[in-house]
Amino acid sequence: MKVILYYFKKNLRKIAAGVFCMIVVDLLQLVVPQIVSRAVDILADAHFDRHVLFVQCAVIVGAGLLMALLRSGWRMLLMGSARDLERGIRDDLYAHMLSLDTAYYDKTRAGDIMAHATSDILHVRMAFGFGIIALVDTLLLGSACIGIMVWTSPKLAALCLIPLPFLVLVTKNLGNRMHQYHNTAQEAFSALTEQVRESFFGIRVIKVFNFEPQVRQKTENSARGYFRKNLKRAYINALLRPLLGLFFNTSTLIIILYGGGLVMENRLSPGEFVAFIQYLGILAWPVIAIGWMTNLLQRGMASLKRINVLLNTRSEITFPEDTVMPEIVSGHIRFEKVSFSYDKKVNVLSDISMEIPAGVRIGITGPPGCGKTTLLSLIPRLYDPMTGRICLDGKDLKTFDPEFLRRHISFMAQEPFLFSGTLEDNILMGERFSGGNARELLDQVIHICALGDTIAQMPKGLGTLVGERGVTLSGGQKQRVTLARTLVQPKPVILLDDPVSHLDTRTAEGVIRGISRMNRDAVMVMVSHRLSALADCDRIYVMDNGTITDQGTHEQLKASNAFYRTSFKVQQSERQLLGDGS
Numbered sequence: 001m002k003v004i005l006y007y008f009k010k011n012l013r014k015i016a017a018g019v020f021c022m023i024v025v026d027l028l029q030l031v032v033p034q035i036v037s038r039a040v041d042i043l044a045d046a047h048f049d050r051h052v053l054f055v056q057c058a059v060i061v062g063a064g065l066l067m068a069l070l071r072s073g074w075r076m077l078l079m080g081s082a083r084d085l086e087r088g089i090r091d092d093l094y095a096h097m098l099s100l101d102t103a104y105y106d107k108t109r110a111g112d113i114m115a116h117a118t119s120d121i122l123h124v125r126m127a128f129g130f131g132i133i134a135l136v137d138t139l140l141l142g143s144a145c146i147g148i149m150v151w152t153s154p155k156l157a158a159l160c161l162i163p164l165p166f167l168v169l170v171t172k173n174l175g176n177r178m179h180q181y182h183n184t185a186q187e188a189f190s191a192l193t194e195q196v197r198e199s200f201f202g203i204r205v206i207k208v209f210n211f212e213p214q215v216r217q218k219t220e221n222s223a224r225g226y227f228r229k230n231l232k233r234a235y236i237n238a239l240l241r242p243l244l245g246l247f248f249n250t251s252t253l254i255i256i257l258y259g260g261g262l263v264m265e266n267r268l269s270p271g272e273f274v275a276f277i278q279y280l281g282i283l284a285w286p287v288i289a290i291g292w293m294t295n296l297l298q299r300g301m302a303s304l305k306r307i308n309v310l311l312n313t314r315s316e317i318t319f320p321e322d323t324v325m326p327e328i329v330s331g332h333i334r335f336e337k338v339s340f341s342y343d344k345k346v347n348v349l350s351d352i353s354m355e356i357p358a359g360v361r362i363g364i365t366g367p368p369g370c371g372k373t374t375l376l377s378l379i380p381r382l383y384d385p386m387t388g389r390i391c392l393d394g395k396d397l398k399t400f401d402p403e404f405l406r407r408h409i410s411f412m413a414q415e416p417f418l419f420s421g422t423l424e425d426n427i428l429m430g431e432r433f434s435g436g437n438a439r440e441l442l443d444q445v446i447h448i449c450a451l452g453d454t455i456a457q458m459p460k461g462l463g464t465l466v467g468e469r470g471v472t473l474s475g476g477q478k479q480r481v482t483l484a485r486t487l488v489q490p491k492p493v494i495l496l497d498d499p500v501s502h503l504d505t506r507t508a509e510g511v512i513r514g515i516s517r518m519n520r521d522a523v524m525v526m527v528s529h530r531l532s533a534l535a536d537c538d539r540i541y542v543m544d545n546g547t548i549t550d551q552g553t554h555e556q557l558k559a560s561n562a563f564y565r566t567s568f569k570v571q572q573s574e575r576q577l578l579g580d581g582s
C-alpha cells in the first residue's frame with residue numbers, strides 16, 4: 001500500500017484536478033435531463049415560444065461541448081497518473097529484480113516473473129485509475145441520480161430501481177468469471193508464445209532430428225488450449241451484455257407503464273417523464289461500476305500483494321552498511337576452509353583452502369561436475385560460502401561493497417552470452433573509452449582474442465550487429481568476443497571459465513599465449529579441461545568431487561598426478577591425430 005500512497009501523493013495535484021473535472025462533468029450530465037425536461041414541457045404546451053426552445057438547445061450543445069472538453073481533461077489527468085504509477089512500479093520492480101542474487105534466479109522461472117510483472121502491474125494500474133473514476137461516479141453520479149428520481153417521484157423511483165441490485169450482482173459475478181477466463185487465456189497465450197519461440201530458437205535441432213511433426217502437434221495443442229480458453233471468455237461476454245440490457249430495459253418498462261400512467265393522471269409532466277428515463281440511462285453506468293469496481297479493487301489488491309512479495313524478496317548475498325572500499329586492490333585471494341552447497345544439503349565444494357598471491361596465475365582442472373565453475377563463482381560473490389571465508393587483500397569478501405568488488409573482477413562465464421547489439425557494444429558493454437591508450441588496448445585485446453580477421457570480414461567491422469544472442473557468429477567467435485569483453489577493462493582479478501573450449505588447438509594456444517603476456521600484474525584464475533592451456537600457470541589445482549586433490553606446476557603434476565598425466569596424454573594424442581603437431 002505504501003507504494004500506492006507514494007504515487008498518490010506524488011500525483012496529488014493531477015488527481016485533484018482530474019477529480020474536479022469529473023465532478024463538473026457529472027454535474028453537467030445531471031443538468032442536461034432538467035433542460036430536456038423543460039424543453040419537452042415547452043413543446044407539450046400548444047403555444048410554445050420558439051426562442052426559448054432555441055435557448056434550451058443552445059445550452060444543451062454548450063453543456064455537451066464543455067463535457068467533451070472536461071472529459072478528455074480528466075482522462076488525461078487520471079489515466080496519466082495511473083500510467084505514472086505503472087511506470088514507477090515497473091522501474092522499481094525491475095531495479096529490485098536486478099539486485100537479486102543468482103541463487104534466486106536458479107529457483108525461479110523467468111517466465112513466471114514476467115507474467116507477474118506484466119499482468120500484476122496492469123491490474124494495479126487499473127485498480128488505481130479506473131478505481132478512482134468508478135468511485136467518483138458511483139458516489140456522486142449514482143447517489144445524485146437516485147436522489148433526483150426519488151425527489152421527482154418516490155414511488156416510480158422505488159419501482160424502477162428494483163432490477164438494479166441484480167444488475168450489480170450480475171456485473172460482479174460474470175465480471176469475476178470473465179477475469180478468471182481472461183487470466184487463463186493469458187496463461188495459455190504465454191504457453192503458446194513460449195512454445196513457438198522455443199521451436200524457432202531450436203529450429204536447427206528440430207530440422208536435423210526431423211522433429212517437425214512433434215513440434216507441430218505440440219504447438220497445435222497449445223493453440224487449441226488458447227482457443228478454448230478464449231471461447232469461454234466470449235461465452236461470458238455474450239451472456240453479460242444481453243443480461244445488462246434485460247435489467248435496464250425492465251426498469252425502462254416500469255417507467256413507461258407506471259410513469260406513463262402518472263403522466264396521464266397529470267401527476268408527472270411529460271418533461272419529467274422523459275428526464276426520468278434519461279436519469280435511468282445515466283444511472284446504468286454507476287450501478288455497473290459498483291460491481292466492476294469491487295472486482296477491480298480485489299484484483300488490484302491481490303496483484304499488489306504479489307508485487308510486494310517480489311519487492312520484499314531479499315538476496316541471500318548481504319553486505320554490511322559500512323562496506324570496505326580500499327583505494328588499491330592488489331588481487332590477493334585466500335580461500336579459508338570454504339564449503340558450499342546449492343541446495344543447502346549436499347556439498348558441492350568441501351573444505352577448500354587456497355592461497356592466490358597478487359600477480360599469480362592459477363589453473364584449475366578436474367573432471368566434469370567436480371565444482372570448478374562453482375569455485376570461480378564464489379569470488380565475485382555470485383554465491384556465498386556456507387562455511388569458511390574468502391578474503392581479498394586480507395579482508396572477507398562479505399565486507400566489500402558488491403558493486404565495488406565486481407568493478408575489480410573480470411569474469412568470463414563458461415557459456416558465451418552475447419546481447420543483441422553490435423560487436424563493439426558486446427565487447428565494451430557501455431563502457432566509454434578513457435585515457436590515451438584505450439584504443440590501443442582494444443586493438444591489443446582484439447589481436448589476442450584472434451578476432452582481427454573476424455572483424456575485418458564483417459560488413460561494418462566492430463559496428464556489425466550480431467543478432468539475438470549473437471546468432472550470426474560461430475561458437476568460437478562468440479567465445480572470443482566474450483573473452484575480449486573480459487580482458488578489455490584492466491582489472492586486478494581475472495577469472496576465466498574454460499575460455500578456449502570452443503577453439504581449435506592452434507587458435508587456443510595463440511589466445512592463451514596472448515593472455516599470459518597481457519596484464520602481468522593481475523591475478524588470473526583459469527579453469528580449463530585443456531591442460532596445455534594451463535601449462536604456463538604458476539600453480540595448477542586439481543579438483544575432484546568438490547575438493548582439491550592435488551596441486552603443483554604443469555610439469556610436477558604430469559609427473560605425479562595420475563588423472564593429470566592420463567588426461568594430458570589423451571589430449572596430446574588427439575592433437576597429433578588431428579595433425580596439429582606437437
Ligand SMILES: Nc1ncnc2c1ncn2[C@@H]1O[C@H](COP(=O)(O)OP(=O)(O)OP(=O)(O)O)[C@@H](O)[C@H]1O
Pocket residue numbers: 106342343348366367368369370371372373374375414
Ligand atoms: N545452479 C545450480 N544449482 C544446483 N546445482 C548446481 C548448479 N550449478 C551447478 N550445480 C551442480 O554443482 C556441481 C558442480 O558444478 P560445476 O558447474 O561447478 O562443475 P564444473 O566442475 O565446473 O563442471 P564442468 O567441467 O562440466 O563445467 C554439479 O553437480 C552440478 O550439477
